Amino acid sequence: MACNITKLPLFRSISSRSFASAANPKPIGGVCDYEVENSTVNGVLVTSAENNSPITRVSIVYRAGSRQESSDNQGVSHVLRLCAGLTTKSASQFMITRNIQQVGASLHCTLDRETISYTLEGTRKAVEQVLPFLSTVATEHTFRPWEVADIVGRLRLELATRPPQFRTVDLLHKAAYRTGLGNSLFIAKYNIGKIGPETLQHFVNCNLTADKATVVGLGVDHKELTYIVEKIKFPELAGQPINPSPYKGGEIRCDKGGDLAYVAIAGEGAGHNNMKEAAACAVLQKIFGTGSSVPYALDHGMLRSSIKVTDSFAISGLNANYADTGLVGAMFVAPSNVAGQITENVVDILKNGKVTDEWVSKGKNQLKAAVLLASENGKSVVRKLGQTGALTGSGISPNQYINLVESVSTQDVNNVLQKLGRNLSISSFGNLTCVPYLADLK
Known part of the structure; x- marks a missing residue:
């Protein structure tokens, strides 16, 4: 599930080291035969691949999806996905939207049962300019009550437009696991309007932490990416343990x-x-x-x-x-x-x-x-x-x-x-x- 948002940048500027110095792009879609490099920076896994594509993609991924919900906050990950791109500690919603649109880049948030991802994509020069906004959207959450209230209509729309195939697979997980992986990717109708800023902030503080974070880059030099990750201030508190979810059947x-x-x-x-x-x-x-x-x-x-x-x-x-x-x-x-x-x-x-x-x-x-x-x-x-x-x-x-x-x-x-x-x-x-x-x- 993805929530496409057109948002902007906010970061400390990194002009001396940038994607612009990477290898010259070759084919339009990049090459398919590329090596994946992995390293760890300040406890955060950094994995990247240089495919020589003119389009660069950088994603901050947290191991925190609907599996981490409890009976008290079911649907919080769905609400969190729709909150991507709203006002953060360092940038307003308008600022994020305007700056990312201005350079022709895009920012979207994707959710599954075990991960939530914030992904920025655009030309190499565009991504270099607005990369700070990816950082603020993914690491500096702050939830304004009036902005959270504004997404209720979007929640109802997404619930109403779920295709029957998706609902069937969602029910299959519920039958197989009951809780944990059995939690739906969508909020229940009876919980709409009940997931407030405090619940969202608590979920973020417990799950969107450095020990659960992975930074992924495609079409970017690995050394440049690790340098950038060093500048990102991830929450250092230990995240909530992963909830066990044994298969049960039913x-x-x-x-x-x-x-x-x-x-x-x-x-x-x-x-x-x-x-x-x-x-x-x-x-x-x-x-x-x-x-x-x-x-x-x-x-x-x-x-x-x-x-x-x-x-x-x-x-x-x-x-x-x-x-x-x-x-x-x-x-x-x-x-x-x-x-x-x-x-x-x-x-x-x-x-x-x-x-x-x-x-x-x-x-x-x-x-x-x-x-x-x-x-x-x-x-x-x-x-x-x-x-x-x-x-x-x-x-x-x-x-x-x-x-x-x-x-x-x-x-x-x-x-x-x-x-x-x-x-x-x-x-x-x-x-x-x-x-x-x-x-x-x-």
């Missing part, structure tokens, strides 16, 4: 009527603490199928090929990796009258299926292609570097991940499939007349 149903049923089925996968198994989970997702890479062609993934239903339906593999756990499975949308049959078929595959060498080879090739294509997208690279850096303590390059995928064997994938089938989680949304209950599935 079922949540949300009957809303209509013609379609949205169903997500998954079991426990792997976290970033086991990168080899996490790579096997990613391969399994590709084997299940993630849509055709050829326009207007049918998806011939393992799930689609195994389900014999005449009505039109869409199905895709699902994989989510967190610090210490993950989810692997599938999600589909279908007319309500055939949703029950598809659910039974998918559960049978997850519990009793096996993959062959041919399927694994195909899945690995598709995954490697997806990783390399994503490495051409700067936003995707920064997001991935920030996530792996914050959760594992070290960013990895696309080539390093490709080598990891190459090492995945058929047995590794079958082990993942066998593990996830032991305890499934199911969420469903829409017309659930024909969707069976988890207890009735064998």
Whole structure:
């Protein structure tokens, strides 16, 4: 989830050492074969890659998402995301907006269940000019009651426009983890207007601290980035410990009527603490199928090929990796009258299926292609570097991940499939007349 804001700069000026002295840009999108450098400055992880792109991206990532919410402040991370770019200790909202827009840069805040990221992007010269504003937005939070009250309308809009697919995956996490990772990325309707400046400031003080921070740079020299990080004053207090979130499994149903049923089925996968198994989970997702890479062609993934239903339906593999756990499975949308049959078929595959060498080879090739294509997208690279850096303590390059995928064997994938089938989680949304209950599935 991202909140795009057009904001400005505020920093001590760093004119003598800047991105302008970096290597001359080459291709428009930069090169895909680049090395990732990692170092630690004042307890903050700094990870960067120089891809010789004319566009520079710098992101400050904190390991603090909705997982860190409690029953007393559920939804605070959603509100915090929308507060990005409001008045800080050193700059007003107008000042931030005007200065960043003036140089043609952009600043946005992205939230997931374990991280919150403040990312500045623009030409190298533009980022150099407004980098101080990234620092103030990410480290100098101050919440004015009237500004926090102004975002209530935006909260209601985002709740009203959530697509059913997103709501189904959100419910899947609730069924699988209940608390922690089960917390929604969105505030509950009954909490709108109840998350005030004091609650926001307390969450920031407990979670947006130096020991939980990672600074990511793409299209920037690593030495220049470490020099800049030395000048940023991160809160030095120790952050709140990461809340444990063991996988439990279960079922949540949300009957809303209509013609379609949205169903997500998954079991426990792997976290970033086991990168080899996490790579096997990613391969399994590709084997299940993630849509055709050829326009207007049918998806011939393992799930689609195994389900014999005449009505039109869409199905895709699902994989989510967190610090210490993950989810692997599938999600589909279908007319309500055939949703029950598809659910039974998918559960049978997850519990009793096996993959062959041919399927694994195909899945690995598709995954490697997806990783390399994503490495051409700067936003995707920064997001991935920030996530792996914050959760594992070290960013990895696309080539390093490709080598990891190459090492995945058929047995590794079958082990993942066998593990996830032991305890499934199911969420469903829409017309659930024909969707069976988890207890009735064998």
